[in-house]
Amino acid sequence: MQEAYGHGLHAAQYETLAAGLAPLDGATPVRLQGRTLMAIGGNAILPIRYAKRDLPVTEAQLRKAYGLRADLIRRHGPKPTQLTLDLGIEGLDEENLHPDVALLPPDLRLTVVAYACSMEQGVMRVEWGSAGLLHGNRHLFWHHHEPLLPRANPRAA
Numbered sequence: 001m002q003e004a005y006g007h008g009l010h011a012a013q014y015e016t017l018a019a020g021l022a023p024l025d026g027a028t029p030v031r032l033q034g035r036t037l038m039a040i041g042g043n044a045i046l047p048i049r050y051a052k053r054d055l056p057v058t059e060a061q062l063r064k065a066y067g068l069r070a071d072l073i074r075r076h077g078p079k080p081t082q083l084t085l086d087l088g089i090e091g092l093d094e095e096n097l098h099p100d101v102a103l104l105p106p107d108l109r110l111t112v113v114a115y116a117c118s119m120e121q122g123v124m125r126v127e128w129g130s131a132g133l134l135h136g137n138r139h140l141f142w143h144h145h146e147p148l149l150p151r152a153n154p155r156a157a
Contacts, residue, residue: 011035013047013049014035014036014037014047015036016047017038017045017047017113018036018037018038021038021040021045022038024040026040026041027039027040028040030044030104031100032068032072032100032101032103032104033068033098033100039108042107042108042109043108043109043110043111044072044076044104044108044109044110044111045111045113046069046072046073046110046111046112046113047113047114047115048060048062048069048112048113048114048115048140049114049115049116049117050114050115050116050140051116052116052117052118053116053118053121053124054116054121054124054125055116055125056125057114057116057125057127057129057142057145058142058145060114060131060139060140061138061139061140062133062138062140063138064138065133065136065137065138067098068098068100068101070133070138071097071098071101072098072101072104072110073110073112073131073132073133073140074132074133074135075097075101075104075106076101076104076108076109076110077110077112077130077131077132077133078130078131078132078143079132080132080134080141109130110130111128111129111130112128112129112130112131112140113126113127113128113148114126114127114128114129114131114140114145115127123149125147126147126148126149127145127146127147127148128145128146128148129142129143129144129145129146130142130143130144130145131143131145
């Protein structure tokens, strides 16, 4: 792989998830922007490393409020449960969607696998659930999330 250090680590999260889910019945790889997401039963699984230190998943945010991940979450994640002030401004502009997101069926649901990890401490938290993203915002709002693995105890030796 001829990628820079950081981009190689970014790619590895997709490759690892795809390798782990591929043996499951109905698992289908979906190529988006050169990465492989896995879809199972109408759900696409999106990995997101949200922190390099032990923070709760409710602190998770994307690096950018736009692009593939943001469009994927806004289009296929849950809709906000709060009422919004209608100023006559359109929500997600389908014409400005990342081109790869437009290839996905509109009824596909998104499950986010969010994790905190670092080179020094390894994986500290892994949770999954349904997270949304408001337009122009980077902070994920969670409708539901739960631990996928037991939390590592850094003090246990």
